[in-house]
Amino acid sequence: MSEPRLRADAVVVGSGAGGAPAAAALAEAGLEVVLLEAGARWETRDFDGEEARMLARLMKATTASGSGMELYAGACVGGSTVVNDALCWAPPPEVLARWRAEHGLVGLTESTLAPHVERVWAEIGAAPTGPANLSRNARLLEAGARRLGWAGAAMARNVRGCVNLGLCNLGCPSGAKQSALLTWVPRAERAGARVLAHARALRVAIEAGRARGVEVLRLDPASGEPAGPLRVEAPLVVLAAGILETPALLLRSGIAAGEGLQLHSSVSVTARFAEPVYGFFGPTMAYAVTEFSDVHGRHGPGFMLENVSVAAPVTANALPRFGADLERAMGALPHLARTVVVLRDEARGRVTLARDGSARIAYAPTPGDLGRIGDAIGRLARLYLAAGAEEVWLPLEASAPIRSEAELAALAPRALGPRDLTLLYAVHLFGGAAMGGDPAHSVCDEAGAVRGVAGLYVSDASSLPGNTGVNPQVTIMANALRIAERARTGERARAA
Ligand SMILES: Cc1cc2nc3c(=O)[nH]c(=O)nc-3n(C[C@H](O)[C@H](O)[C@H](O)COP(=O)(O)OP(=O)(O)OC[C@H]3O[C@@H](n4cnc5c(N)ncnc54)[C@H](O)[C@@H]3O)c2cc1C
Numbered sequence: 001m002s003e004p005r006l007r008a009d010a011v012v013v014g015s016g017a018g019g020a021p022a023a024a025a026l027a028e029a030g031l032e033v034v035l036l037e038a039g040a041r042w043e044t045r046d047f048d049g050e051e052a053r054m055l056a057r058l059m060k061a062t063t064a065s066g067s068g069m070e071l072y073a074g075a076c077v078g079g080s081t082v083v084n085d086a087l088c089w090a091p092p093p094e095v096l097a098r099w100r101a102e103h104g105l106v107g108l109t110e111s112t113l114a115p116h117v118e119r120v121w122a123e124i125g126a127a128p129t130g131p132a133n134l135s136r137n138a139r140l141l142e143a144g145a146r147r148l149g150w151a152g153a154a155m156a157r158n159v160r161g162c163v164n165l166g167l168c169n170l171g172c173p174s175g176a177k178q179s180a181l182l183t184w185v186p187r188a189e190r191a192g193a194r195v196l197a198h199a200r201a202l203r204v205a206i207e208a209g210r211a212r213g214v215e216v217l218r219l220d221p222a223s224g225e226p227a228g229p230l231r232v233e234a235p236l237v238v239l240a241a242g243i244l245e246t247p248a249l250l251l252r253s254g255i256a257a258g259e260g261l262q263l264h265s266s267v268s269v270t271a272r273f274a275e276p277v278y279g280f281f282g283p284t285m286a287y288a289v290t291e292f293s294d295v296h297g298r299h300g301p302g303f304m305l306e307n308v309s310v311a312a313p314v315t316a317n318a319l320p321r322f323g324a325d326l327e328r329a330m331g332a333l334p335h336l337a338r339t340v341v342v343l344r345d346e347a348r349g350r351v352t353l354a355r356d357g358s359a360r361i362a363y364a365p366t367p368g369d370l371g372r373i374g375d376a377i378g379r380l381a382r383l384y385l386a387a388g389a390e391e392v393w394l395p396l397e398a399s400a401p402i403r404s405e406a407e408l409a410a411l412a413p414r415a416l417g418p419r420d421l422t423l424l425y426a427v428h429l430f431g432g433a434a435m436g437g438d439p440a441h442s443v444c445d446e447a448g449a450v451r452g453v454a455g456l457y458v459s460d461a462s463s464l465p466g467n468t469g470v471n472p473q474v475t476i477m478a479n480a481l482r483i484a485e486r487a488r489t490g491e492r493a494r495a496a
Contacts, residue, residue: 009031011033013201013237014036016242017477023195025480036196049167060244069265074242082179085285085308087286088158089472092296103465104438105437120478120481137309137310138286140307148382151298152288155285166311198227200216211235250443257433260348261348261430266426268318279336292305296470303375310333315333349362365418370418378411395424431462434463434464
């Protein structure tokens with residue numbers, strides 16, 4: 001018996017920040033669209049705030065070889081937007097300029113992206129965070145920055161009617177966060193797109209240099225076990241399975257990809273205050289110290305400091321303590337504040353295929369990156385001491401708490417390795433199938449079209465040639481809309 005087949009004008013693989021807007025744009029332009037998603041479809045009513053269950057359902061983690069870094073991504077309809085912190089930044093002009101200069105993306109300018117950014121901003125309800133949504137956790141970061149004279153600001157967030165539950169990473173049980181699940185996916189469906197959850201794309205079907213569709217493995221919704229093949233036939237294929245999968249999909253389809261992966265490396269610094277902070281309430285992230293950033297007009301070493309939730313499991317994971325020591329530290333949970341370093345890495349990594357065809361990530365921050373992480377955590381310790389912290393816990397294995405400027409100054413300078421850091425991780429992942437002007441050094445051209453295969457495009461974070469220096473969802477969504485438009489017009493022109 002032959003495998004079941006579906007026919008469409010376009011098939012989009014992955015329903016996150018890069019896939020869902022592309023599917024919506026193509027469907028609204030009148031194309032018959034199938035949107036494939038390997039994960040399950042959960043709705044707001046399913047988000048009950050129970051950490052272990054929600055994280056298992058919504059997220060996946062991958063460990064990078066070379067550093068042991070943990071990389072996290074969403075794994076459900078809506079992708080990482082369902083588990084992200086809702087922070088919104090416009091694409092930094094400096095980054096676009098660098099992509100033009102270093103990667104030949106001459107058409108990717110502020111003005112070409114502007115209409116798409118505007119559309120994204122409106123669709124996902126991005127707006128400045130007002131005082132009612134600035135938690136004490138965020139305010140302590142702000143207070144320390146003010147005392148030291150460092151620049152910072154409340155960030156924009158894509159929420160409508162946020163009630164400060166502090167559960168942004170668990171899907172948002174109030175439905176306030178305007179993830180792709182609540183915005184682009186329903187928009188695509190209203191325009192006729194068909195969303196298939198539990199549908200894992202295996203490879204692109206390519207014949208005579210042209211994409212013909214996608215070979216899919218359907219998964220059993222209850223067990224996640226293989227439930228049979230499916231072939232979706234379409235003359236236009238858009239890949240947006242995230243950097244943990246899009247490069248692997250290309251490789252499995254016989255297309256060279258996977259080089260140039262880049263991250264924002266992150267670690268967090270935790271501080272204990274005499275007064276309660278209750279840092280598990282309020283938006284998981286809301287305030288950023290921008291003083292040390294190197295984008296949006298700043299000229300620092302290239303990191304942002306953003307307050308982050310002190311939800312119990314993630315905080316316990318990020319503390320450099322064990323056993324009774326960890327128990328004591330966690331006993332002070334209501335008094336803890338926490339901030340994450342978001343580093344614009346200079347390192348590059350790669351995605352390759354394991355023997356079974358799954359993706360393998362190799363990535364290690366450079367000594368320069370690790371030096372800047374050391375700088376960032378030292379500055380955060382100063383900030384928290386300035387804000388009145390009794391103790392600051394640096395994310396350095398086996399380190400003692402810092403109680404004063406003198407103790408901080410006495411820390412012996414040392415070259416850090418990735419394994420000296422407690423929970424070095426990344427949630428902002430870029431590249432592996434990047435656009436570029438030079439065919440020898442880029443998988444896709446400036447329109448997101450995969451070189452050498454007609455009708456095949458990449459619209460997610462894999463298509464970006466490097467990191468953005470800011471939380472990237474708006475850049476990814478705007479770029480996806482741009483690529484969907486270029487794909488639609490490009491393919492129409494080809495057909496004419
Ligand atoms: C915990 C966390 C917090 C974050 N916070 C922020 C924030 O506050 N602000 C911000 O700007 N950014 C944030 N980000 C980053 C942002 O959400 C991502 O950069 C963005 O969503 C990436 O878009 P993408 O389309 O590349 O991948 P994703 O959004 O991850 O979407 C990829 C989708 O493809 C699916 N998929 C994978 N393989 C296959 C396959 N073979 N077949 C079919 N489907 C497949 C996945 O299940 C997933 O749903 C955060 C990310 C995380 C994980």
